[in-house]
Structures are given as structure tokens and as C-alpha cells.
Amino acid sequence: MSKTRLRIAGGVVYDPANDGGADGGIRDVCIEDGRIVAELPRDAPKLDARGMVVMAGGVDIHSHIAGSSVNQGRRLLPEEHAADPAPAPPLADPDAIPRSGTGGTIPTTFTTGYRYAALGYTTAMEAAVAPLAARQAHAELDDTPIIDAGLFTLLGNDDYLLRQIAAGEAARARDYAAWVLSAAGGYAIKIVNPGGVERWKAGGRNVTGLDDAVGSGAVTPRRILETLADAANALELPHPVHIHCNNLGQAGNATTTLETMRALAGRRAHFTHLQFHSYGGERGKSWKSAAKEVIEHVNAHPEVSVDVGQVMFGPATTLTADAPVEYLLHASSGRRWVNVDVELETGCGIVPYSYKEQAAVASLQWAVGLELFLLAKDPWRVVLSTDHPNGGSFLSYPELIRLLMDRSHRDECLKRVNQKLVAGSALADGLAREYTLSEIATVTRAAPARLLGLKHKGHLGVGADADVTVYANDADRAKMFSTPRHVIKGGVLVVEEGQLRRAPTGRRLRVQPGYDRAVTRDLKRWFDGYACVSFENYPAAELGE
Ligand SMILES: [Zn+2]
8 A cells, every 4th residue: 555645844833742832834744644754755745834833633632422411412402403514525635425414512413523523522432331331332423424533431430330339349340440441442531520429319418528427438539539549540541530629510529629639649640620619709609710720739749630621601511420419400491401311320410501790600600711721820731621612612612712811802702791709809900911822723623632551642752643733834823723724644634725625534542451360250240140141142242352
């Protein structure tokens, strides 16, 4: 087979993993057979990138794009389908069948792949998949073109794990975690409201703190967090536990967030959508920003990484395994909702939502996210997300980038929002910081790739996957980042002159950690006793291949 080659010539290259965060130097980026190479023959095909900005393809560390909860969300939003038809793109690839679809906050599978790629993103992580529903999530990712994708596997409210914790069986809990990751074809362990979902499903109240008992007094959110953080680190997973803390969205929850970080002190852990967990004030009484206290802790603890989960004004769909919080949102907003119990494993709640500038809490949430970004000392540990579609669609990333890069624009936006709860925040007091292009390259590709342990992603060094995005260097950063001129995925030119032209199949990212096979005998007994599927029929992915 002939080698596919491309020289991206003369662009200003931002590659913080390899250039130490330099301001961008002019150099060629050479591609051969889907990888970055040091040089190419002079007659190799050339893409003229003079005057343009070149970065690795974007990497989304936390997004909701596939699986049963996402699909329930699609079902809940018929008006979105009519409002945002997505015609089939004009593909030039004779092997690809162009697909139409619909957009909105939860686009259809094909449209999700096309729109991510057209935004310059080439990798995305689906952040919450119940193992029991992994089969459907894989099927949907099979229909999501272009992007490489992995699934985070939900653990921490599952009956088998909680039994092991109650019995003090940490080693068996670890073996089980390894087995279930393989069985679900997962990439990382995701914990959502540890213990809280299980307790709420059992007819009780959600937990409110780290030491509330979950069934047995030996099982608490703290024990669940410790057990799974230790398991992920002992299994040497490429990404540590990915934690959605207790008390999401509640005034005063920063106390719980900081307690959780302290509980895991010294252990590698990733805290997701930190914005939703950084509120001061008192539950049911008052709200204020606690972004400063939370980010100062993150700044001082190198074992901690986070993604922000920025809220953007406009439509969103809140969608989470944290069913009790969705019940509260449904009850307080009067909006329609869906609740699903995933039998022995987890829950799910969905409420379509809209963040409005006139609303006091939404304005506070918007400000808290920006404070986290602007007060973060290390862009390698505080990365960009909107928790798509919870805080806003991934299509709002370009506007978020503009907010980070352009203080005068940010200050104009700040004047328009409801001031009631924002007054007195660090943002209202004036934060002068403006992100550089190199910092944007860090928080949108280099750092998420590194935090995920994806060695071939997020950078343009020799041997990296040839995932490259070429932007016109426009002073309007929202415009620049919303319509890249060229996008290359695995060496294939998928976006040419701003048009999606090819749609190769993306790869699945997954792990298969080793474990003591003895756990499967015990698991089989448990499946026979309690589960609605047989042990043999449960795995969605081949084990040990
Ligand atoms: Zn999420």
C-alpha cells in the first residue's frame, strides 16, 4: 500500500507538550501513514498553512455523546430535532455514506461525529456509561464517525462493589473493577455521587456528606472513593478515578468538594465539572462563589486534576447518573424529566434546561466557572469542558475560548448578567488574565490527552497520531475556533477549506487491566442470585482479547 503523506507547511505551530508553552513558532508538520514524522521528501503533497495557526486535534475529556441516557435525552427533545435539521455533508469520500441527522443539545450519532470534527476535535470521552448499558453505548459510538472515543464506566453505586466494601474485601473490589472495565469495554472508572444514588434508589434520602451510611454502616461515600481511587491507581489505569462529587449543584457544596479532595490526599484523582461543585453559602438559604477556595486547593495539590464544566448561556440538557439531583431540578424548575434506575448499578436523570443571563443562579454558575479558569495556576491540571450538554453544547467551546482570551469581551458579558449573586465574586472584582493561544492549546488538547494517559494524542511530536487542526488566525477568537480551515484525523484530511469532506471511522479507546480470575467465580454466584442478565451474557466487549 502506498504511503499517505502530507506536509502542513509554514503554519504557526502551538504544541505545548513539546515546545514548553512557547509563543508559537513557524515550522512544517509532516504526516506519513497516520502519524507525525520528522521529515518527508520534498515532493510530498503540501497543505499551505502560512499565516495560520496549527494545533493538535482537540481532545474532550468529558462529554455525553452515546449510550442509553443520551438516547433517553434525544427522545425527550422532539422540538430540538425539528429546530436543527442537519443535512448530510458533501463528502468527497466514495467509501463513506453521508448521513443526515439532527442537532440541538444532543445531536444524533452521525451529526455528533461530524460536528466535533468540524470544530477541530478528534477525540472525545463519553463520561458516564452504566456497564449494563455498555453494549448500546458501543453501538452508538460505532455510528459516530471520525472521532476516537472511549467510555467511562460508572462504579460506586453498584451492589457488588458495595458488598465488597462492606465485607472489607478491597482486593476483590479491585479485581471486580478491573473485570467490569474489561467487560464494559471502558477506559476509566467514573464515580457519580458515591453512595448517594444507591441510597436514593433504595427509597431513602440522598447522602449529604462523606460519612453518611449507605446501607451497611461500613459503607460510606468516603470508603467508596478510597476503594476506587486505590483500585484505579493499583491497576495503573491510564486515567485515575474520574469523580463527580456528592452534593452537585447545591449551595455550600464546596465544603464537600474540599473534604473529598482531602479524603483522597496523595492519591491521583480527577475531579470533573468542578464548577458545579464550587458553591459557597448555605443549602436552601444563600448562594455565593467558593471558586477561589476550591481552586487554591487544586493549585497547591499536584496529584489533583480537574475539568471545569463551564456553564454557557443558552439551551442545555442536564443529564447525569446523579438521579436525585435531577429530581430536585425537575421539582424546582417544573420542567419535564426522565428518571431511570439501572437495576443493581446506578441511576439516571435528565432535565432539559436553559441558562439565562437574567437568572441569578445561572449567572453565578457562569462566573464560578470563569473564576476557576482564571485563577488556575497550572493549565495542565485545569482543563476545558462544559460537561456537554449539561453546562452547554460542545459547540459553545469557541465562545468559551473567547471569554478566556478576551478580557474586554468578558467584561462586557459580565455587565449583562444578573448581578445579585455575582457581586463580590473574584470575577466581579476584576480578573485581568487573558489566556494565550498556547494556554488554549494546553487546556483543549495537550493537557486532556496527558491526563487521560493518551500518549499519542494532544501533541505534534514524532510518533503522535496525525490529528491536526489548522485555524485561520482571526482576532475574533470565537470565529477562529468555530470554523477551522483544515482538520486532519489519523492522516486523513477530513475538513478542507472549512468543509467536512471525509468521514473515516474512529477508533475505540479502552483498557484491559489484569486481575485475579478467582473473582469471576464469586461474581457468577452473585449474578445467578440477583441480576436480570446471565453472567455469560453480560460483557459488552470481548474479555482478554
Ligand atoms: Zn458529565
